[in-house]
Amino acid sequence: MLTPSEQTRYQKHLKLPEWGVEGQLVVKNASVLVVGAGGLGCPVLLYLTAAGVGRIGVVDPDVVDLSNLQRQVLYTTGDVGQPKAKVAVGHLQRINPELRFDAHVQALDAGNARALINAYDVVIDCTDNFGVRYLINDHCVTLDKPFVYGAIHRYEGQVAIFNAPLPSGDRGPTYRCVFPEEPSQMEIPNCAETGVLGVLPGVIGTYQATEVLKLLTGIGEPLTEKLLITDLLTHSSQTIRLRRRADAYELATAGLAKRTLPAKSATEAPKLINARELADRLAQGEDIFLLDVREREEYDLCHLDGAVLIPVGLIAATSSNRKRIPTDRPVVVYCHHGIRSANVANYLYTQGGYTNLYNLEGGIHAWAQQIEPEMATY
């Protein structure tokens, strides 16, 4: 059922005979995960919010930078330095308060990708790097989720829906059916290095939002077995017909297995953990070493139950202090807001060879706000 205010808000969609109330309800009951709230993510988020997609997740670890504003139209100059996912959700909520938004201020990585992707119906790939694109592909293929892909280079962009359900009951081509092997960033530069026309992600992201809505409502001919390439300088477009490889599923599972190899440095580097995740893991009885790197006075004001105090300055100074940090179980490093602890985690990883590190996102301040409201704050 649509409420009277929804009937007014979505009036122009309801008038489209192919869409109607039924289409609007499908959209209202759908959930999407937008990975990357940058150039592509901004128009995708704006149009899917306006269209009334019921639940929208936003994943982005970055803060707004002044150099983003040339194309990332969700953000204002005053937002510089703020986390994109949070700023975006705040703005989107004002556009359409009837929807549910989840801000994930973190990178999609090997540790969280499966759970995050599994929680939504459709993934929208708006990332700016191959590592995350292949991660999205491999999880979507093994979880049977479609993902709407977009990517940009200077004046030119690509759009497709990968791993889509086809009318035949089969699944459509995957990203690895087109580009089987993940290229290095050395091979293919990203727009931070090459430059990009600011309007381009607006156009390509708007195409992605269109394809999401077509996929959800079943109208028209979605790009389920096609790759659209468009060049804004000449307005020439190509639509390339694709085929699913017989080994698409095996390519994805092999990709996932490769990522969990211990030698892969990206999985060894310190990871972010938020207060909620940490609280859940501790509540489940997981043996986690809590390392407080603040000063003694701060520790005395408040600390996590069972945390060991080794102030920042002492960690690098003496190896005997470092030997107190275990290597055989997860170590969560925290400070007041998560900055000092990030430096310590990075130091222990690069200089001490620790591969079991997490940095508590937002520090003990976030913990006090989200988990232990009775805790002293300062």
Next chain:
Amino acid sequence: MNNPHNVLLFGITRDLVGQNRLAVQLPDNSRVADLMTVLHQQYPTLAGIQSILVAVNSEYADADQILSPTDEIALIPPVSGG
């Protein structure tokens, strides 16, 4: 000599070659793999890109597909920006 094959370039391949399209002379009954070998000889930097989608007449083409000079060939590299 027969007519050259027309190859449209996209993404980074444009930057590496410095043109939007190429005319490539190939022997009769050459395959997609033969075209790539010739291109790698003429433009060695192209060989640095491992995955390139070759589309023939707007359709994904396997390495052993035979090419005709009337075909429209496109080289589509992966793109990372977002």
